[in-house]
Amino acid sequence: MKIKKLIFSFLILFLSTENLFAKALPPGSGIGDVPANVLIMLDKSGSMGWRMGGGTAALKYPYDADADSNGDIIVSQYNRDGVKKFVYASATADTGFGYNGVSGKGNSRYEGNSNCKTSYSYSGEIHNDIFYTTAYYEKAVVAIRASDGKCLRKYNLGFYPYNMTINKSTGYLYVGGSNGYKTINLSTNSMYNCGGNSVHRYAYGATITGGYIYHSYSNRIYRSSLNTNTMKCPGSSSKNFYFPEGSYIGLQADPNNTNVLYTLSWSNSRLRKLTVASSGSSYTLNWTKGSRSMSNSSASNLYWYYPWGLGWDDNNNRLLGGNLNNGQVHIMDSNGTWIKSIGGRPQTRMQAAHDAITALVTDSSLTSGVDFGFAYWASGSSGFRRWNGNHKTGSGRAIPCSSYNCLKVPIYKGGAAQIAKMINTVNPGGGTDAMAFMRIADQYYRNTTYSPIDKNSKCQKSYVLVIGDGNWYGHNSAVRTARMLYNNNEISTFTVAFGTGINAGGLRNFNQLALAGGTKKAIVARTAASLTSQLKQLINQIIASKLSFTAPAITATIEEGGSLYQAQFDYQQNKEWIGTISRTKINGDGSIDTTDKGNWSAAEKMPSPSSRKIWSVIPGTDYKTDYNNFKDSNATEIGNVFALFGNDILDYHRDTNNSAGSSLNRRCANSPGVIDGTSDDLSGLVNFIRGSDYFDYDGDCNLTEDRKSANGKKIYLGDIYHSQLIVVGAPSAETGFSSTNQESYFRSVNGYGAWAQSLSNRQEVIYAGSNSGILHAIDTKTGVEKWGFVPPLIAPSLPLVMNTNLNLPGGGGTNAIFGVDGSIVVHDIYFKSPLGSQKKWHTILFAPYGRGGGGMSVLDITNPNKPLHLYSIHNDKINNRVYRVDHNQVIYNYDYISNSYSLASFEESITVTDNYINNNSVSNTCNASKSTSCYRSRTWTLGVQGLSKSDVRVTYNGNNYTNFNVTTNSSGDSEFTFSHQMTYSADPGSTNTSSELGVFIKPGSKQTGVQTHPEYDYSQLGETWSDPRIFRIPNNGTGDNNILDDVYVAAMGGGFGTQYEGVGSNLTIINLEDDANPMSIYKRIEIEDTATSDIVNSIPSSIVLVTPDTARGLTYSGGLVYIGDLEGKITKINLTNMPDDGTGNSIKLYDKTTLFTAGSNKANGRYMYHSMDATIGDTTNMLWLFAGTGDYERINDTTSGVQNYMLGIKDRDYPLYKEVAKPASADDITKCKNTTNDTTGAKCPKSADKGWYVSLRNFAKVTAEPTVFKGQAYFPVYEPTRSLNKCSLGDAYICGVDDECGTNISSQLGQTIGKHNKCAWVGQGVLSKIVTFAGKLFANIAGQVDCSKIKDAKKRKECEDSGKKDLISIGAASGQVNTYRSSWRHNF
DSSP: OOOHHHHHHHHHHHHOOOOOBOOOOOTSSSGGGSSEEEEEEEOOSSEEEEBBBOOOOOOEEEEEEEEEESEEEEEEETTOOOOOOOOOOTTOOOOOTTTTEEOOOOHHHHHHSSSSSSSSSEEEEEEEEEEEEEEETTEEEEEETTTOOEEEEEEEEOEEEEEEEEEETEEEEEEEEEEEEEEETTTTTTTEEEEOOHHHOSSSSSEETEEEEEOOOOOOEEEEEOOOOOSOEEEEEEEEEEEESSSEEEEEEEETTTEEEEEEETTTTTTEEEEETTSSOOOEEEEEEEEESOOOOOOOOOSSSOOOOEEEEEEEEEEEEEEEEGGGEEEEEETTTTEEEOOOOOHHHHHHHHHHHHHHOEEEEEEEEEEEEEEOOSSOOOOOOOOETTTTTTEEESSOOOSSSSEEEEEEHHHHHHHHHHGGGGGOOOOOHHHHHHHHHHHHHOOTTTTTOOOOOOOOOOOEEEOOOOOOBHHHHHHHHHHHHHHOOOEEEEEEEESSSOOHHHHHHHHHHHHHHTTTSEEESSSSSHHHHHHHHSOOOOOOOBBBSOOOOOETTTTTTTEEEEEEEOOTTTTTOOEEEEEEOOTTTOOTTTTOOOOHHHHHHHOOOOOEEEEOTTTOOOOGGGGGOOGGGGHHHHHHHHHHGGGGOOOSSOOSSTTTTGGGGTTTTTTTTTTTTSHHHHHHHHHHTTTTTTTTSSOOOOTTBBOOOOOOOOOBBBOOOOOOOEEEEEEOOOOOOOSSSHHHHHHHHTTTHHHHHHTOOOOOOEEEOOOOOOEEETTTTTTOEEEEEOOOOTGGGGGGGGGGGBBBBBOOOOOOOOOOOOOOEEEEEEEEEETTSSSEEEEEEEEEEEEEEEEEEEOOOOOTTEEEEEEEEEEEEETTEEEEEESSOOOEOOOOOSSSSEEGGGGGHHHHHHHHHHHHOOOOEESSSSEEEEEEEEEEEEEEEOOOOOOOOOOEETTTEEEEEEEEEOOOOEOOOOOEEEEOOOOOTTTOOOOOOEEEETTTTTTTTTSSGGGGGTTTTTOOOOOOEEEEOOOOTTTOOOOOEEEEEEEEEBBTTOOOOTOOEEEEEESSOOOSTTTTEEEEEOOOTTTTTOOOOOOOOOOOOOOOTTSSSSSSEEEEEEEEOTEEEEEEEEOOOOOOSSSSBBOOOTTTEEEEEEEOOTTTTOOOOSSSSEEEEEOOOOOOEEEEEEOOTTOOOOOTTOEEEEEEEEEEETTTTOOOOOOGGGGOOGGEEOOOOOSSSSTOOOTOOOEEEEEEEETTTEEEEEETTEEEEEEEEEOOOOOSOOOOOOOOEEEEEETOOOOOOOOGGGGGGGGOOOOEEEEEEEEEEEEETTTTTEEEEEEEOOGGGGSHHHHHHHHHOOOOTTTTEEEEEOOOOOOTTTGGGGOO
């Protein structure tokens, strides 16, 4: 496809359909490199302070809880929020229960009938796997089946019920309330009137044990005997004792001890265990646990915030407590020791918006293609006149800027990072005027000085993204403005109707504004999770053609030749991208044979969707049965995994119009199986991932057919974007050793050779991750997929492909997302598998998720026909939770505190918000009483324990604020005292304005990270772009010479942290042999985020690891690590047993030192995204490190000041470890020789020089890690277009330099030499990592090769004959050198 055709197609498609979210195209692939402008405009009116519904993970005032026979938890909720079921292991909603985990709403479609509607369900009990709960306003008890939420029966009481309990030995239910007390025989459903006294009727707590029923009422506990007649009523007389815990006391008997009661006090916020005397008139207090706080509980600290009822898990002997006002259920053992919590307080709309916008601007797949700006709006006529400061860097402020309306962040390349830092300071307050946001958008975008629109680049698109939660005024004027912006300036307006407070008229206004703005209709996001996914769906995407972006894989010998494998993909707008892996024969001389009969394309060889073996870790199923459990017959179980991250299954195909009145989603209403609701869509999503056309790409409404192109080709192998291919055959790691400190020695003494011989005929398989969410295993001989694995912590992201707005008249569509995007590593390890009983050799596959998330999965592929799941990990930075899945298919989660808090998160703000929600007419006077809807004071309480002033950073009115103190109150919470009075108002109708204040807890503070299970503290893991390096580390560090007890670990860069300070700026070392805590963190070594650089540091790149196996002659065991980070530092880390630095100075395991800094900052764009290469120089006999810089996320950036380097840095101390420098004092570019124009070697560095550097001109950037080959270092370089039209493609170059001198040898490569950088021009677009074979250099190109530019006639003809327009193949320069490249893969 030619570029003209690309651009033409783009224009046609953009005008004909919504251009919604997909991941960004490979940088340099053309028009995709001109970022879209998106101005986020957030409603900050007072109603944004109101609470959301519960959502999939939250609870809205849980009264009581009980456990079913599986140990899963069912909770009775406040008001009319129904009963909710949670899967105990994952602490997420059981999506097979009722609708999305909730029953008791009277929804006959999901509950079977409408009889079980509940309100104010004060009490709930499970008996024989039926959940009985009181329904206050319905004057009833309802029975709901615990397995699926079906309504079984409604017992009409005739009075308002307060308390309820069940005698499980007799099967009788006891319920009391206003004007009555009844028993119900649950076997016969007979109901008996007991009358009862005031204690029985009006108590809130009740429980039965030892033949007695206990009630808590008015600071006393009463014990009554139970009659033995048919009615089984409580006796009229009772014993009692004074128990001053208030009127609202939850009661629970210990089933294992008839005299023991547990009590939970609402007013005192504490749990007590007591033993009742045989007389029933006194008690002994055994213990008291808990205190009032909104902090997270732990095994050592139990916190309650006005709790309510107690329950008991009969099968696991666990106590359950409803933490009413903090939206949780605590699970404890019989000693009251906290085990875990489920649920969580529903967010306010503003808090949900904060999280959704944070998720948007910290998603690397989006920020690479969009420049973001941000404004808030409420009411008034502020608008925008000018920017006081530098609008291109975001410094300064807008004029005007009021507390109601303000452009806070102008649109620029750093806008996303700036929004992430300030978004939590936006607090609700004010009215809802549509012209408030349209005036800012109009006056900003059309401002001749400050507008971000590049008029020379017609492919650039600009958007207004309005988020609002209710009806607005000023509608007609806003519609006219939006229409003018769209028609005259091509600026589109998206509208997002957020929450449940928008009536039909308000939604009509949202739709009319969207239509006027060129985006057809509003987006409706009723939940917090939906807002996050819907915002991501709105980001503009552009067109490209066939692209290759991972490096080619070559499995061949120079003597015989072999195979070259390429991962390629086609872009589809608003659809899953089409991927393939191609096999092409490569001859011994490096030439390509495209006519070989053994060539294949994996996409064409794919089995039919129904015949594929797709498996995953899905609790409730056994993948080992046939490696095909990811199928629609397991949709309910898969749905529970999908629900882990709170991403909703959307109602894509409907039988009737949707809630917004649109008929588009019923386009395929006559197709078999289509119904309203999401059960059909859940199964449809599963089948889509397998390869069916459920989302109707071809528009024929055949939703079960295979997904194929117009010409009949299979198109359901997803794109393989960043995941490098790896080929695994028979075990072939080295066993010949020259020293006992080598892993090869360890192999030899542990029977590796015999084991490898037993697998000498193991089938050769290609493993590759695709963004369909599948890790593929493909037969190298045939190209046929053997099986596909959906990692269990990638699966929860798969619902994000759904987008109901893409169900259009001409056909359906989906979002393109990142799935299994990291590069796979394979290693043979001798360890005791968690699925085994003794140490054995295993081949393990380690699959990082890359841009698919901060996590990884580990499989045992010793038998490629019977793979085994060992572990999976994922860090959810938005929801502050680490997930772990073990070998037994159990899902665990570990919460950690957020680093960022708005004023709405303080306890006083929560209290006044609840005051207003419970009584809309409450006084709006601002004072410190906490009894109105507005709190004003200098003293505020944050429910995080034990903070000090040094732990936090505070911003106030957009500036750093230091006039505060932090102390600890009697509950252990952190009490802030500000020098200014701060205000928070929850009443949207008042004129009170909330203060613009935010609190940030610094990384590394004592309360950060996973506190309950520190061995799984992956809270600082970013997106796992880094390939792990697997090796053996000395378990006792310095002086440990016993190699046989060293430990297998995986070391990797901490990942891409996007804009999260502290996330990813570390070396993460994972223990692969920990039996007690599989996949635990062995060590995390923090890398300093220096104050001198404004780049938020992280380590997306892979490490260089030097071990005795990769560099013969080394005397240590373990390895030396070299790692580059985003802000341009090169750090050396000691992971060896070396006792000293060679001069007598002691050193320790995990010591680190900074070898070099590139002086990187946002202005010079000198980011170090890519890995380094390393070699020993033949002349200097020193270790050299080669690195390149460039803003990979903004490859076409031509901002003044951008200046990048190709670097060669030497380590004079190698092979020893020595302390060289701290980051602030490390050597920089001034200690290196500038060899930019040297082609003769005249500027070769001297011994005193740190190394050499080549300064890249014309805004050029290094696009992948360099490659060392035969004494030369080869850098893939991209040079942006010089045209004013930034939509044009830039140029791809290979820059060859002498490894030790930095001398430019590019002229030896036989290509046209570039004008500016004197490198070998190879095409238009961006190069992948360079691979070498048979004296040639190979690289894939996201763009096109131009064979006519090759000077050598023979090579030019080879290029033209090959037909490989996405593959670069040129001859390398001469030379000889050793290298450590790819040593961790051990010939796989």
